Amino acid sequence: xxxxxxxxxxxxxxxxxxxxxxxxxxxxxxxxxxxxxxxxxxxxxxxxxxxxxxxxxxxxxxxxxxxxxxxxxxxxxxxxxxxxxxxxxxxxxxxxxxxxxxxxxxxxxxxxxxxxxxxxxxxxxxxxxxxxxxxxxxxxxxxxxxxxxxxxxxxxxxxxxxxxxxxxxxxxxxxxxxxxxxxxxxxxxxxxxxxxxxxxxxxxxxxxxxxxxxxxxxxxxxxxxxxxxxxxxxxxxxxxxxxxxxxxxxxxxxxxxxxxxxxxxxxxxxxxxxxxxxxxxxxxxxxxxxxxxxxxxxxxxxxxxxxxxx
Amino acid sequence: xxxxxxxxxxxxxxxxxxxxxxxxxxxxxxxxxxxxxxxxxxxxxxxxxxxxxxxxxxxxxxxxxxxxxxxxxxxxxxxxxxxxxxxxxxxxxxxxxxxxxxxxxxxxxxxxxxxxxxxxxxxxxxxxxxxxxxxxxxxxxxxxxxxxxxxxxxxxxxxxxxxxxxxxxxxxxxxxxxxxxxxxxxxxxxxxxxxxxxxxxxxx
Amino acid sequence: xxxxxxxxxxxxxxxxxxxxxxxxxxxxxxxxxxxxxxxxxxxxxxxxxxxxxxxxxxxxxxxxxxxxxxxxxxxxxxxxxxxxxxxxxxxxxxxxxxxxxxxxxxxxxxxxxxxxxxxxx
Numbered sequence: 001x002x003x004x005x006x007x008x009x010x011x012x013x014x015x016x017x018x019x020x021x022x023x024x025x026x027x028x029x030x031x032x033x034x035x036x037x038x039x040x041x042x043x044x045x046x047x048x049x050x051x052x053x054x055x056x057x058x059x060x061x062x063x064x065x066x067x068x069x070x071x072x073x074x075x076x077x078x079x080x081x082x083x084x085x086x087x088x089x090x091x092x093x094x095x096x097x098x099x100x101x102x103x104x105x106x107x108x109x110x111x112x113x114x115x116x117x118x119x120x121x122x123x124x125x126x127x128x129x130x131x132x133x134x135x136x137x138x139x140x141x142x143x144x145x146x147x148x149x150x151x152x153x154x155x156x157x158x159x160x161x162x163x164x165x166x167x168x169x170x171x172x173x174x175x176x177x178x179x180x181x182x183x184x185x186x187x188x189x190x191x192x193x194x195x196x197x198x199x200x201x202x203x204x205x206x207x208x209x210x211x212x213x214x215x216x217x218x219x220x221x222x223x224x225x226x227x228x229x230x231x232x233x234x235x236x237x238x239x240x241x242x243x244x245x246x247x248x249x250x251x252x253x254x255x256x257x258x259x260x261x262x263x264x265x266x267x268x269x270x271x272x273x274x275x276x277x278x279x280x281x282x283x284x285x286x287x288x289x290x291x292x293x294x295x296x297x298x299x300x301x302x303x304x305x306x307x308x309x310x
Numbered sequence: 311x312x313x314x315x316x317x318x319x320x321x322x323x324x325x326x327x328x329x330x331x332x333x334x335x336x337x338x339x340x341x342x343x344x345x346x347x348x349x350x351x352x353x354x355x356x357x358x359x360x361x362x363x364x365x366x367x368x369x370x371x372x373x374x375x376x377x378x379x380x381x382x383x384x385x386x387x388x389x390x391x392x393x394x395x396x397x398x399x400x401x402x403x404x405x406x407x408x409x410x411x412x413x414x415x416x417x418x419x420x421x422x423x424x425x426x427x428x429x430x431x432x433x434x435x436x437x438x439x440x441x442x443x444x445x446x447x448x449x450x451x452x453x454x455x456x457x458x459x460x461x462x463x464x465x466x467x468x469x470x471x472x473x474x475x476x477x478x479x480x481x482x483x484x485x486x487x488x489x490x491x492x493x494x495x496x497x498x499x500x501x502x503x504x505x506x507x508x509x510x511x512x513x514x
Numbered sequence: 515x516x517x518x519x520x521x522x523x524x525x526x527x528x529x530x531x532x533x534x535x536x537x538x539x540x541x542x543x544x545x546x547x548x549x550x551x552x553x554x555x556x557x558x559x560x561x562x563x564x565x566x567x568x569x570x571x572x573x574x575x576x577x578x579x580x581x582x583x584x585x586x587x588x589x590x591x592x593x594x595x596x597x598x599x600x601x602x603x604x605x606x607x608x609x610x611x612x613x614x615x616x617x618x619x620x621x622x623x624x625x626x627x628x629x630x631x632x633x634x635x
Contacts, residue, residue: 062342066342068434069446074448
């Protein structure tokens with residue numbers, strides 16, 4: 001009766017002796033191609049299943065025999081030990097069965113003080129594996145969308161401020177260079193009024209793409225408000241930041257955005273500031289960039305201004 | 311609130327059982343790992359679920375720690391969880407202690423493997439003495455450097471109020487390795503273990 | 515020879531276990547101590563000549579007790595009863611003059627065999 005139960009379990013069961021020879025396997029395991037051969041009983045499991053990680057598993061099995069205690073392997077660390085098909089090839093995309101494995105000490109006769117066999121159970125965890133992988137992807141996507149501006153696909157304000165805060169603290173602590181470029185599209189309201197909001201959106205999208213292409217990997221480009229943008233430049237001195245701002249300003253002024261039959265051109269007003277010991281916190285630094293930006297606006301727009309103390 | 315108290319006699323009895331279990335475990339571990347394993351005298355107390363996150367914060371708050379859990383259940387309603395806590399700077403030698411080839415296994419797998427060995431050898435030693443048989447769930451990584459233990463525990467609402475906590479620390483001096491083990495027996499399982507202790511006390 | 519026995523263990527349960535494991539026909543007086551310091555004081559007053567000694571104890575542990583007994587030549591018969599059974603520990607206590615090493619929890623048969631072996635029973 002017992003053996004019938006083990007035979008019909010929805011879990012793989014194998015039994016090996018102290019020489020790691022296969023003594024028994026149940027029906028569930030028959031789907032393993034290696035067990036279709038008639039002469040596998042009595043053979044060493046590492047010969048029968050060449051896919052098993054031999055040295056690691058030998059050490060684990062040694063532990064089961066010596067310590068009289070179980071050992072485990074989880075799909076989270078090793079997707080599988082026995083390379084088998086699983087039962088859901090249609091509705092999951094996993095190639096092999098993800099497995100939770102237990103290796104249990106067995107004393108074949110009561111009164112035996114030594115462990116003489118190990119029972120290996122193989123649970124199909126493909127479902128868990130599949131949904132966990134899906135969850136991971138979903139979470140990653142959620143995190144990405146949580147920090148991205150929907151229109152321009154660059155960092156949104158919340159995420160940009162988070163990054164700026166971290167970079168600011170790091171600049172203070174390690175006395176690193178840190179610069180900030182803040183800019184605003186000139187007369188954006190006019191563009192919207194003249195060509196329509198969809199045209200305005202297209203200007204924003206193309207502008208963001210153009211500027212993004214001019215930045216380094218570590219620079220953080222974010223949409224700060226409606227037509228206001230900010231670039232965080234770690235390890236960058238004031239001069240470098242100013243030169244970059246000028247390149248952006250010129251490239252932007254030369255850019256033509258085509259919308260339906262219209263060709264739209266626009267300019268930027270830019271403020272640049274670099275971290276120095278007089279700046280107390282990151283709001284302070286942003287305000288200074290803002291002041292420089294408005295100086296550019298006051299001076300007739302399409303201009304870059306460096307914040308000057310005093 | 312359930313009123314559970316542990317008498318001095320029961321505490322003494324449990325402490326002795328644990329000492330013996332630790333002795334057996336360290337002997338087995340010494341043979342398997344081929345190194346001397348030092349275990350300190352355990353600390354036994356009752357903790358409430360409300361204060362558990364705070365306890366963790368105080369003990370491990372500033373450290374880079376990884377926490378693993380392994381559940382166990384035996385006969386007579388003896389069940390609980392063991393928590394293994396590793397400080398980051400003590401994890402680098404685990405592969406060597408376990409006798410794995412370098413880069414053969416990931417750090418998380420090394421941690422689950424050693425946790426399982428420490429938990430099961432110790433609890434088997436306890437089970438033998440109270441003529442019980444214990445089965446184990448697979449060890450799981452609960453929190454690592456990214457999520458603190460305190461945060462993890464705060465997110466949970468426990469269905470027990472009190473747990474019997476046994477704190478044990480392991481040292482493998484040859485490899486500069488140490489870790490803490492907390493054995494937690496929650497809720498009604500405390501009463502079940504008290505019954506076992508009373509039986510032993512009656513015998514003597 | 516008239517014998518008296520001292521059982522030294524910090525655990526009340528362990529003391530009771532040892533006491534109960536002593537052979538029924540063994541006519542001895544039994545005293546107990548709950549830590550190493552107490553045991554040393556009692557041995558100094560020559561209260562006992564057979565000592566059953568635990569190793570892991572607060573105040574003064576078993577190893578220190580053995581060292582002191584050896585130094586003061588107070589020991590007649592010391593039998594260590596310990597949970598720590600790693601081979602290194604067994605070697606150490608034998609070197610310090612213990613007659614025998616018994617694993618906890620104590621097995622009565624093994625205990626009486628040891629007593630017989632040393633002519634104490």
